[in-house]
Amino acid sequence: MNQLEYDKPVPPLNRDSKPFWDSMKAHDMRLQRCADCGKVRHYPRPVCDNCLSMECDWVRASGKGKVHSWTISHHAFLPGFIADLPMTLVTVDLDEGVRICAQMRDCEPEQLQVDMPVELGYEDATSDLTLPVFRPA
Amino acid sequence: MAGITDKCSVTGIGETEYSRNSGRSVAALQMEASLKAIADAGLQPSDIDGVIPYFNMEVVAEEFITNLGITDLRYSAITPLGGASAVAAIQAAVSAIVAGVANHVLLPIGRNGSSGERIGGRVQAMPQFRVLGEFEMPSGNIAPPQLYAHMARRHMEMYGTTSRQLAEIAVAERANAILNDNAVMQKPMTIEDHQNSRMISDPLRLFDCCLESDGAAAVVISNTERAKDLRQKPIYIMGVAEGHPDSPSNITQRPDLTTLGTAKAAPIAFDMAGIDRKDIDVAEIYDCFTYIVMCQLEDLGFCAKGEGGDFVSNGRIALGGELPINTHGGLLSQSHIVGMNHVCELVKQLRGDGGKAQVANANIGLVTGFGDLGDGSVAIMRN
Numbered sequence: 023m024n025q026l027e028y029d030k031p032v033p034p035l036n037r038d039s040k041p042f043w044d045s046m047k048a049h050d051m052r053l054q055r056c057a058d059c060g061k062v063r064h065y066p067r068p069v070c071d072n073c074l075s076m077e078c079d080w081v082r083a084s085g086k087g088k089v090h091s092w093t094i095s096h097h098a099f100l101p102g103f104i105a106d107l108p109m110t111l112v113t114v115d116l117d118e119g120v121r122i123c124a125q126m127r128d129c130e131p132e133q134l135q136v137d138m139p140v141e142l143g144y145e146d147a148t149s150d151l152t153l154p155v156f157r158p159a
Numbered sequence: 160m161a162g163i164t165d166k167c168s169v170t171g172i173g174e175t176e177y178s179r180n181s182g183r184s185v186a187a188l189q190m191e192a193s194l195k196a197i198a199d200a201g202l203q204p205s206d207i208d209g210v211i212p213y214f215n216m217e218v219v220a221e222e223f224i225t226n227l228g229i230t231d232l233r234y235s236a237i238t239p240l241g242g243a244s245a246v247a248a249i250q251a252a253v254s255a256i257v258a259g260v261a262n263h264v265l266l267p268i269g270r271n272g273s274s275g276e277r278i279g280g281r282v283q284a285m286p287q288f289r290v291l292g293e294f295e296m297p298s299g300n301i302a303p304p305q306l307y308a309h310m311a312r313r314h315m316e317m318y319g320t321t322s323r324q325l326a327e328i329a330v331a332e333r334a335n336a337i338l339n340d341n342a343v344m345q346k347p348m349t350i351e352d353h354q355n356s357r358m359i360s361d362p363l364r365l366f367d368c369c370l371e372s373d374g375a376a377a378v379v380i381s382n383t384e385r386a387k388d389l390r391q392k393p394i395y396i397m398g399v400a401e402g403h404p405d406s407p408s409n410i411t412q413r414p415d416l417t418t419l420g421t422a423k424a425a426p427i428a429f430d431m432a433g434i435d436r437k438d439i440d441v442a443e444i445y446d447c448f449t450y451i452v453m454c455q456l457e458d459l460g461f462c463a464k465g466e467g468g469d470f471v472s473n474g475r476i477a478l479g480g481e482l483p484i485n486t487h488g489g490l491l492s493q494s495h496i497v498g499m500n501h502v503c504e505l506v507k508q509l510r511g512d513g514g515k516a517q518v519a520n521a522n523i524g525l526v527t528g529f530g531d532l533g534d535g536s537v538a539i540m541r542n
C-alpha cells in the first residue's frame with residue numbers, strides 16, 4: 023500500500039528515532055543503548071537519564087518479552103482502525119528492560135495474562151513503515 | 160512553600176449553563192463565567208490584575224483585557240497539564256499573589272467540548288503527546304479510554320479490582336448529578352446499567368468515561384488580606400501542589416502503571432495544609448474515568464495502593480458516606496469543564512451553598528486535577 027491510500031497515523035519524522043524506524047523497516051528491531059553506561063532506553067531520545075551521556079549505539083532486540091498489561095478496543099477512535107475491531111493492544115516488557123505497545127495477533131482475549139510470554143513480529147504497513155506486533159510465544 | 164497557607168482565598172465563582180450544545184462561542188461562555196465570578200466576589204473587572212487562561216489558548220489573556228476592560232493586567236500564565244490545569248492554575252495564582260505580583264487572579268475554563276471539535280480527535284495534535292503520536296498511535300493506541308485502560312487492566316490483574324467496583328463511582332456520581340439542576344445527566348443509573356453499557360476499550364465501558372460538554376466555569380483567587388472586605392466569606396487555600404509521574408510523556412514506559420503524579424503532589428499539599436486525610440469532609444476528584452478516581456484516592460493516601468476498589472464500595476463515597484466525592488456529579492455526570500466545575504463545587508460546599516447535595520458540616524475539602532497521561536494536582540481548602 024502506498025502512503026496516500028494509508029488511512030492510519032504515520033510516525034512524524036524524528037532524527038532521534040530514525041535508526042529505530044529504519045531497523046523496523048529491515049525487520050530487525052534495534053533499541054537505543056547508552057554508549058557510556060549501557061542502559062537501554064525506549065522511546066528514543068537524546069540523553070541517557072542514568073548517566074546524562076548523549077552518546078548512544080543501537081542494539082538488536084531479542085524480540086522476546088512478557089505481557090505487562092493490555093486493552094481490547096471495541097471503538098475505533100480513527101476511521102482507519104474500524105476494520106481492526108475488536109483490537110487487542112498489549113503493553114509488553116521486552117527482555118531488554120523496556121516496553122513496547124503494539125497490537126496482539128493470534129490470541130484470544132481469554133488467553134491474555136500478566137507475564138504471558140510473547141514474541142515480536144513485523145507488519146509492513148506501507149512501503150515506508152513497518153509496525154511491531156506480538157504473538158503468543 | 161509552607162508559607163503560603165491561608166494567604167490566598169477563593170473569593171468568587173461563576174458557571175454558565177452546562178449543556179451539549181451551547182450555541183455560543185467559547186469566548187462568550189468564558190466571559191459569562193468570568194463576569195459571574197468577579198461579581199460573586201464583589202469585585203469590578205478592573206480589580207483583576209492576573210489571569211490564567213485555559214491552556215489550549217483558544218481564549219487568551221488579551222481577550223480578557225479587551226472584553227472585561229481590565230486596565231492593568233500584571234500577571235498572565237498558562238498551566239499546560241491537561242485536566243490537571245485548573246488546580247495547577249490555583250498553585251500558579253497563589254505563587255504570583257504571595258510573591259506580590261498580583262492581588263486578584265482570574266482562572267477561567269470553558270469550551271464547546273460537545274458541539275465543537277471532538278475531544279478525542281484533538282489529542283493527536285497536542286505537542287505533549289508527540290511520543291505517543293510517533294510510537295503508539297500508529298498501532299492504534301490513540302485515545303484516553305485506550306491509554307488508561309492499560310492502567311486499569313494492570314490494577315485489576317495486580318489487585319483484583321473489578322468493573323463492578325468502578326461502577327460504584329459512576330453510580331454515586333450520577334445520584335449526585337440528579338440533585339443538581341445544572342447537571343447534564345439526570346437519568347438514574349444502577350450498577351447493572353453500568354455493566355450493560357457498551358465496552359469502549361476493555362475494561363473501560365461507556366459509563367466509565369466522562370461526558371463531552373459545552374460550558375464554562377471561572378474562579379477568582381485573591382490575596383486573603385484583600386479578601387476580607389469582599390462580598391463572600393473567603394474560602395482559604397491551605398495547601399496546593401502539582402506532581403508529574405515518572406515517564407510523563409507515555410504510560411507504556413512508566414515503571415508503575417498504577418501510580419499517578421497525584422502521588423507526588425498529595426504529600427506536599429497535605430503537609431502544607433497541616434492536616435490529615437481523615438480531616439477532609441468532602442472531595443471533588445477529577446474524573447475523566449472511573450478508574451482515575453479510584454487510583455487518585457489511593458495516591459492521595461485515603462487508602463493503600465490496591466485497596467481502592469474496596470474503598471469506593473458500600474457507599475463510602477456517596478452522599479452521607481465517610482468521604483462524599485463529586486457532589487456535583489463530576490465530569491461523568493454533571494459536565495466536562497476540565498475540572499474548574501470541581502473547584503466551583505468545592506467552594507460551594509465550603510460556603511454551605513451545596514443545595515440538595517450539601518455535605519453536613521463541610522469545613523475542609525479537597526479538589527484534584529488529573530490529565531495529560533498522569534499529571535496530578537491537589538488543592539486543600541477550608542471555610
Ligand SMILES: [Zn+2]
Pocket residue numbers: 056057058059060061070071072073074075
Ligand atoms: Zn548512560
